Amino acid sequence: MTTVAQQAVKPATMAQALTRAMRDAMAEDPTVHVMGEDVGTLGGVFRITDGLAKEFGEDRVTDTPLAEAGILGTAVGMAMYGLRPVVEMQFDAFAYPAFEQLISHVAKMRNRTRGAMPLPITIRVPYGGGIGGVEHHCDSSEAYYTATPGLTVVTPATVEDAYGLLRASIASDDPVVFLEPKRLYWSKAQWSPDAPVAVPGIGEALVRRTGTSATLITYGPSLPVCLEAAEAAREEGWDLEVVDLRSLVPFDEETVVASVRRTGRAVVVHEAGGFGGPGAEIAARVTERCFHHLEAPVLRVTGFDIPYPPPMLEKYHLPGVERILDAVARLQWEN
């Protein structure tokens, strides 16, 4: 006989945590509906909605026609009528046909109606590279979303956050773009789905590792890379702090600023291209608020400003430990 306690803590993947989050949200709130391409019988191409159709039926977990603007556009109407749609976009680059709906309606409906009609829609987007995907399957599209006022943009990097942030997103009365780092889908943690770890909500960054030499500011798929870099940096005698943003909009400036003021040096790390990427905004904000505490300019380690490369070349594009350590070295330690 297994006790509840024995069952509780076991390795779980980020994918399982996401499924569990939708399952629990649907069980608690009958207005939560899941919709998208292949989300029903198949459970999604990444199996993130696995089992939901069986448990909740086709009316609440719907295989839609293959049309992203249609999926998001009908979700707008469903939210107007009081439902809470959770929409799956199959891959980052296939969300683009829905951008008109996203930008003109999803992001603006609350504003257009002076708050009378908020749209509680969660848009799940598997994003980013590192999985050997072919063209149009690996875009880091976060800058398009963060540049759109009215959208909340979050991205988990841990199993606990996958659960906690998705629950918070579904519960949010605002539309949330929920970016799922697809290369972390199969990352595991000891996790108790029966008593999920209470994680901070949307809009709070977390210091994942404390340090004194410099702060690495990152999110989503780059968090494990930064933690690895921080370990490697110990050999150089550098003690790096790592901040996981978790939420790009709203952006937790206070946690970031406090960290950089402590360490005096900062590197922003993400997969998306650097020009006009979230790192540009973060570096600017850190510079504005920490200028007198900074020992060096804020640096960025990002993907190149290129269309996402073919799978055999992606390793040259993605920011890795070496590039992060190089950037850290350029922060002029001797002074």
Place this chain on the structure above:
Amino acid sequence: MTVQELPGAGASHRVTPPPAWRPRTEAAPLLPDPEPYRVLGTAAAEHLDPALMRRYYAELVRGRRYNAQATALTRQGRLAVYPSTVGQEAAEIAAALVLEEQDWLFPSYRDTLAAVARGLDPVQALTLLRGDWHTGYDPREHRIAPLCTPLATQLPHAVGVAHAARLRGDEVVALAMVGDGGTSEGDFHEALNFAAVWQAPVVFLVQNNGFAISVPLAKQTAAPTLAHKAVGYGMPGRLVDGNDVAALHEVLTEAVQRARAGGGPTLIEAVTYRMEAHTNADDATRYRTDSEVEAWKAHDPVELLERELTGRGWLDETAVREARDAAEAMAADLRERMNAEPVLNPMDLFAHVYAEQTGRLREQAAMLRAELEAEDDA
């Protein structure tokens, strides 16, 4: 006119795999009539309900006056822009009047009149065009979606509302309006397809007024009519004279009832004509001739009905005068209220972006507040 039923509205007509492919031999049941359906001026008009038609008459007269008043307000600088529906009043008003209280209307930017005919305060309906806010009313309260500027994007919303209502067991129909140009947009296709697959209670009303700004229908589509587009989705397509309010009422009512009874969506093309320019900012003489406009004047929706009703003795001078007086009163009230400066609060800029303001917005709001206070002090 008879209802064109979907063949076996359930899943039965989607047997997979088909026994053998055969070309269609009999006439497709979903095909629209070859000619726009008409009632006024035909024998069918004797069966009309005189009281209902008098009501339509009063609404048409009011609608015509509303268009004139709104256009005058643009000349006085009270409205930033007004897309007139002179010539299209019949479709605007029928769309509003066939709906029940619990139904939803999804208007495009041109359909202010439909919103007003549904009972919305004319000033609230004009907020978008006056420019003090994007939507002047609570869409849920009136079951009128915000007037939609990006073409055809309101159509999937209508499908979503209708679908959600049905999931919740509510007998709600959504009626969505779009122009002929809007039917070329991808969202038009996606909305019709979703609606048909889900058998959602939606009525799509296309007002084919001849032009998308300057582009004539012939450059917009190669389809025989816009109503034909329904066939490919598996829903009935109806072609109706968009200036014949009695025909519109019949076709729209039938589609609404069909939707309410679980019969799924209908696409209706109302053939009409935009008598004025696209908006007050447009020069229509560059793309059409006066003789074309003159020809359509002979088919004016208000006069068509007036002629029919007077001819049948269903409308007397008193009723005509009452309708005109009511329209004048509406116009005077609209003029007066639109001449009052709207009271604006610049801090509203930050009020409705998120449920809870972000730090960035709080900072920017503080900056604006300080600027405003400095202005006040000066």
